Amino acid sequence: MAKKLMKGSEAIPEAAIQAGCRFFFGYPITPQNDIPEYMSARLPKVGGCFLQAESEVAAINMVYGAAAAGARVMTSSSSPGVSLKQEGISYIAGAELPCVICNMMRGGPGLGSIQPSQGDYFQATKGGGHGDYHLIVLAPSSVQEAVDLMHTAFDLADIYRTPVMLLADGIIGQMMEPVEFHEHEKRELPDKPWAVTGYDPNGTKPRAIVNSLYIEVDELQEMNDRLQARYKEIQEKEVMVEKYNTEGAEVIICAYGTVARICKSAIALCAEKGVKVGLVRPITLWPFPEKELVEVMAQPSVKRELTVEISAGQMHEDVRLAINGSKPTDFYGKPGSYTPTAEEIAEYILKTREA
Amino acid sequence: MKTVFKKTPVLTDTIMHYCPGCGHGIVHRLVAEVIEELGIQNKTIGFVPVGCAVFGYKYFNIDCVEAAHGRAPAAATGCKRVNPENIVFTYQGDGDLASIGAAEIVHAAHRGEKITTIFINNAIYGMTGGQMAPTTLVGQKTTTSPYGRDPEHCGKPIRIAEMIATIEGAAYVERVSVDCVPNIIKAKAAIKKAFQCQIDRKGFALVEVLSSCPTNWGKSPAEAMDWIKSDMIPYYPLGVKKDTTNE
Amino acid sequence: MVSKVTIDENRCKGCGLCVRACPKKIMQLSKTKLNEKGYHPAEVTDQEACIACASCARTCPDAVITVEKE
Known part of the structure; x- marks a missing residue:
């Protein structure tokens, strides 16, 4: 396929669609608005759904619901908006759901600026929300790499049942570079028997419950041990x-x-x-x-x-x-x-x- | 012998954690009975809240998702958009829906989201220990309004059903009560209609259920039901607030 | 009318809403029994007077009551 001159924040959503993402929930914030705009035009054409939520809080919870239903789903935002999403991200991590979150970092703290920044590193890599969890955080340094990493992001999310963040700065989003959408190595992806799609009491599939509440100490420990074991595996296998x-x-x-x-x-x-x-x-x-x-x-x-x-x-x-x-x-x-x-x-x- | 009444299989056999006489158990049963009667158990997804009904997924014998506090309508939206053939409902209390989740419920209605919401109004935060809710009545004593709710200080209680009924996307909104058997029968009919509204893809449906919290009201279960009638219903009038399902 | 009210005693929380709902006033909380949870479960005092209206079952928050009739 020939190279195409594309802006980062249009190449990224296109790459997401090519990676099988069919659902996007977002809220406008500069400098990432091209991503939801692109999705709003493209997703209905490929049988998907774009929905502009009432807030970043709602958007990430729509992602939670869509991921619970088994979909490849994504949201994007920029720093102050990503702060708003942190509650939802913690729930997604706790409920062991896959999704992709794109953060086009801008200056902070507070309302900050709309210029590029790397001030969300702590938030992205140390958890961001409450509890002992990590996101896989991918940091592209070119539009082409951002495109390639979108496929990786969705695969890693599915394989490890974890939210994955594409952490870019405003420059990646706004820069135009030649990009190529090429075939990607297919990784073996697990089924999603945990997804809520309807329970047939006469069927063989057990009742699906998507949840991050474990009121018993032992049960919560078990969930956390499962997460930590997964993080260890990610650290061993997925460093780039x-x-x-x-x-x-x-x-x-x-x-x-x-x-x-x-x-x-x-x-x-x-x-x-x-x-x-x-x-x-x-x-x-x-x-x-x-x-x-x-x-x-x-x-x-x-x-x-x-x-x-x-x-x-x-x-x-x-x-x-x-x-x-x-x-x-x-x-x-x-x-x-x-x-x-x-x-x-x-x-x-x-x-x-x-x- | 012919069975007149027995527990629906859409409720699991798990004993509910609710206090004796809590209205949640009644409403859980009504929702489950409706799911059974409509024959939609195998495609219904329940989104349960944070609050007393947080363990709802243990009791509804269907696929369930536990949502963050107030966010059930947003999470349910994501699920419904992915699988529109599923019947998706949220079950939320007054802290969850009328306070922290006010934006999410308004915009689910505003989008005409094809989901069903069962809203439990018991005028108090139950799970956290009886704090004041947006629906707490004027003068009502709670653990955070120990001298009684003062409208000068924190306003008058919010009427959710009337508010949602003003939103174009809402197709069916009714307020019901579980204070007595005739009202319980009407409540079930309303819940059934709210699910049917979704099956027929008419739009957003919400049923507000006036319910009891004997423990945090400091009343016996019977006194609590009487209080719904004497104090809640006069402020929260029962009835259909909006119905465009026949249009 | 021949009717039968069965109460799953160990699931009953003794809230008494069935007692309040019964139009024939034939339900009470047991004065002698305690169930596994330590509640006085509901019981029928006069089964023959029961009209099988199922008001008790419809108001029961714990779905412990089954009502049958001939």
Whole structure:
């Protein structure tokens, strides 16, 4: 199939539809409105249903109901809207339902800005709502990668019966890039005998109950143990990471999303000055590529690490936990919506090298 | 011998956790009897709330989903949109529907969502220990209105059936009561009509049921039923508030 | 009329709504029995007077009453 020039927030919903998503529930918020708009035009044409909910709270609960019925279902929003969805996401995690949530991050806290940001890393990777749960969090750094990850997102959601978040920044949503919708490797997907589709007392299928209430301590423990075992399996099997120019590097940058692309330009600028800098780019923010980062950092050539984010250093905490004091780490970035340039990142690396 | 009355198989054999004399048990039974009589057990999906009816999935012998507090109409919407051939209902109390879930119920009605809502109005929060509800009567003492509900301070009780009846998408809205056998028989007829409304794809249907909470009202089960009649019905008049099912 | 009211005693919570509903005033909460849950279950005092109207069953919140007639 030929490449097509597409905006991220149109390519993402198209990829979702191609991944079998037929139900979308959302609420308008900038900068992600192209996603529901695209879905509202396309889904009725493919036998699906788009519904604009009365709020993000309602939208995520419609996702809950649709997922309970066994559908491939998705919602999208941007930071303040994703905050509103957290209650529902916790229920979806607790009820062990699959779904995909797209967050086009904007600046915060509060109403913040409508410019790109990476300030929702904590919320996305540490749970976000109440209780001990995780989302699988996928962070694309190009429109093509966002398209490819949509298929992965829906498959992982079904395989592990968990909500999956596509965590992108406003740049991915607004940027136009050539994309190709190609065939994806089919993973073996489980049946959904737990879905509520109607109970026949004379049939063989047991009564389906979708629920996250376990009033007995032992039962709640059992549910949590099941979740934790699943999270462990995800950590073992599903980590995705890009290592760029890391072989023999002196400095390792850790960055994700569009910031990682800016860092690649900074790496080129440093190379011009004769300084070898590499990049570890987590594609799964949760599970975080801890082992992979540690391996890269263990190289004798590596003197230090630098995390670059549009945040106050949220992912940097995970980097520090992974490196665990074995080598110096540093952070470059600002909270809010300030996107750093390649030049200033390179300048910072070179300056701190001399210091 | 011919059976005049026996427990419907659409209720499970699990003993309900409700306090003695609680109206929830009556309404559960009516809903289950209606599902049996309409022959829709194998395609009905129940969405139960947060509140006293949170364990409804243990009692309704059908596929069930436990929804977050107030969100049952939204969750039911998602399910109904995926499988329109299913009969989907929500069962919600007054804290769930009239307070935290006010937006979700209004917009389910506004969209004319083809679902059925059974709304239990017992003028109090039961599960959490008898706090004031939006439906608590003026002067009624609860654990968060210990001097009686003061309308100057927190308004007058909300009439949900009348409010929902003003919404275009609502096809059938009725308020009933379970205070006495004749009213229980009428309540069942209303619940049946509300399910039929969905089967016929006429639009959103809601039945508000005035029900008792003897424990949190501090009354015996019989006194509680009397109080529905003496105090609730005058403020919450029974009857059909809207019916466009024949149009 | 020959009728039969059967009460599933161990499921009864002794709320007394059947006593209140019975038009023939032939139901009471047992003065002697306690069920598994510690409630005084409902009982019929005069089965022969029963008209099988099932008012007791229709008001019972716990669906413990079965009514039959010839």
